[in-house]
Amino acid sequence: ALWLSLMFVPSLKPAFYIDNDNDFRDLMSQLGRQPVIGIDTEANSLHAYREQVCLIQISTRTDDYIIDPFAIDDIQPFGDVLANPKVEKIFHAVGYDLVCLKRDYGFDVVHVFDTMAAARVCGYTAVGLGNMLKQVFGVHLSKKHQRDNWAKRPLSASKLRYAQLDTHYLIPLRDHLYQELLQKGRLEEAYEFFEDVIAVGDIGPREFDPDDFWRLGIPNNLNRQQLAVLRSIFILRDKIARERNRPPFKILTNAALIEIAREMPSTRSQLHQVHGVSAMQVRRYGDALLQAIAEGRDQPLPRRPRHDPPDPVLAGRFSVLYDWRKQKARERGVDADVIISKQTLWALATELPRDMEELAQIEGLGPWRCRNYGAELLEIVARFSS
Secondary structure, eight states: OHHHHHHHSTTOOOOEEEOSHHHHHHHHHHHTTOSEEEEEEEEOTTTOSSOOEEEEEEEOSSOEEEEOGGGOSOOHHHHHHHTOTTSEEEESSHHHHHHHHHHHHOOOOOSEEEHHHHHHHHTOSOOSHHHHHHHHHOOOOOOTTTTOOTTSSSOOHHHHHHHHHHHHTHHHHHHHHHHHHHHHTOHHHHHHHHHHHTOOOOOOOOOOOGGGHHHHHGGGTOOHHHHHHHHHHHHHHHHHHHHHTOOHHHHSOHHHHHHHHHHOOOSHHHHHTSTTOOHHHHHHHHHHHHHHHHHHHHSOOOOOOOOOOOOHHHHHHHHHHHHHHHHHHHHHTSOHHHHOOHHHHHHHHHHOOOSHHHHTTSTTOOHHHHHHHHHHHHHHHHHHHO
């Protein structure tokens, strides 16, 4: 561990910074011939109403690259690399990166090795990248720039190094986990689990839903008038966030919305007394908030959206399968979703496969899971049918 720490950190040469189309196209051509690359992205989710990919980091076995997507006119060659089945793409916790890449560019990714997912299959419990690098290589990563606004330019040398380190160790970490999975006989299982974690579905821009206020109001036991006020200020918060291009929580937190709805202040002085509302927020948004509160008080509460519960027979089947999965996870010493995803459990409860051939048609059940869990699953499902 000490040897790796000493080898990688002091000798770390700066990443190549790619901020023009010619260098970008050359890099993409090189990457298309690599057997394995490490990838990460940085976004500005803490600083904008609609987050976007602000930086793309890539590492090969010999070099690190940082791509400024704002400076690239045609990003499609990167999508071609991501879709190339001959290149293994290493991510750590791939889900968020995939959502961002698909939402912003429409890119899909094939042939993924997710080091976090691999660590979970191996039975590690502290699986964040910093924890894994510390456990495996004795390397300590700084979190100094974790909450930075990555849309801002220019990027300091400190921020560039921080971004570079997010991918610099991914290939060595992948190699270590690959060997551990091989030794434990879990490699095929891991690749099936990777398919679970990359199944992000169709992703589009986040759209505001005014009815989401129910998720805040109902658990906090607000009365009908308070709920009407909450809806009014919930809609106002989103409007302000859009106009200022800020995340809604940076305008007012959910906790502050609840307190405002509960107290229903009618003056600036009363609004200033509400827990969680700052003097700056009163100055900036006070008049608009007071107007929204008054309007909410006078409006009838809209009808709560109806969510039909699942069929009780179907829910009962799912419960039995869920308990089986929990027991299997306990025996293996892994999290339950490593065994089989919830979506697959629902599919089993719905489709009721009768044999191995039908079982193999269920999404999320690859050859490894069918061989290792198939007989038990078919036995459980057969009891449902009878």
